[in-house]
Amino acid sequence: MTQLYSGRGATHQPRHDGVNTEAHRGDPYRPDAKFPEPAVCPDCQASYRQGRWTWEPAAAEATPHRCPACARIHDGLPAGLLSLSGAFMASHCEEILRLVNNTEARIRSERPLERLIAIDTGGDGSGAAEGGSLTTGPLELSFTGTHITRAIGKAIEAAYGGRLEAPFSEQGAVLRCHWERN
Numbered sequence: 001m002t003q004l005y006s007g008r009g010a011t012h013q014p015r016h017d018g019v020n021t022e023a024h025r026g027d028p029y030r031p032d033a034k035f036p037e038p039a040v041c042p043d044c045q046a047s048y049r050q051g052r053w054t055w056e057p058a059a060a061e062a063t064p065h066r067c068p069a070c071a072r073i074h075d076g077l078p079a080g081l082l083s084l085s086g087a088f089m090a091s092h093c094e095e096i097l098r099l100v101n102n103t104e105a106r107i108r109s110e111r112p113l114e115r116l117i118a119i120d121t122g123g124d125g126s127g128a129a130e131g132g133s134l135t136t137g138p139l140e141l142s143f144t145g146t147h148i149t150r151a152i153g154k155a156i157e158a159a160y161g162g163r164l165e166a167p168f169s170e171q172g173a174v175l176r177c178h179w180e181r182n
């Protein structure tokens with residue numbers, strides 16, 4: 001089989017960095033990747049049937065197969081990143097994170113593959129998320145899907161104003177969003 005490159009698509013997808021290249025290679029992370037049916041994710045118990053992952057209970061004969069969201073978490077390859085910065089964020093960190101968690105739970109319940117992976121405090125990664133004693137930004141939130149990355153950025157902007165940058169990203173590229181309020 002000869003591989004054909006028509007000029008639309010593959011040859012025109014720039015590779016900005018290593019993460020991007022990994023994401024391109026990682027077809028199993030795509031929300032529309034196909035799996036044997038029925039399947040159940042051993043990590044989160046999401047079930048796969050009729051071409052989609054749901055929170056419906058899995059069929060008894062379902063074969064274990066890690067879902068794309070858990071595969072991203074397992075491999076440390078987020079689909080979207082949202083950084084939060086500015087003086088306002090530092091002084092309202094707790095309530096902003098409460099909004100993040102509430103919004104995330106709602107989206108995750110509707111779309112099993114759209115989840116928060118981690119909240120990175122940027123520094124040495126110690127402590128801040130636990131004691132609430134965060135004094136400096138930025139925070140970086142990582143997600144398993146681009147929809148949730150954008151949606152949580154927009155929820156923060158709607159609630160607190162500030163400025164959200166949520167650029168379009170190419171298929172397979174990591175979406176990088178920024179929110180700032182001083």
Ligand SMILES: [Zn+2]
Binds near residue numbers: 041043046070071
């Ligand atoms: Zn899973």
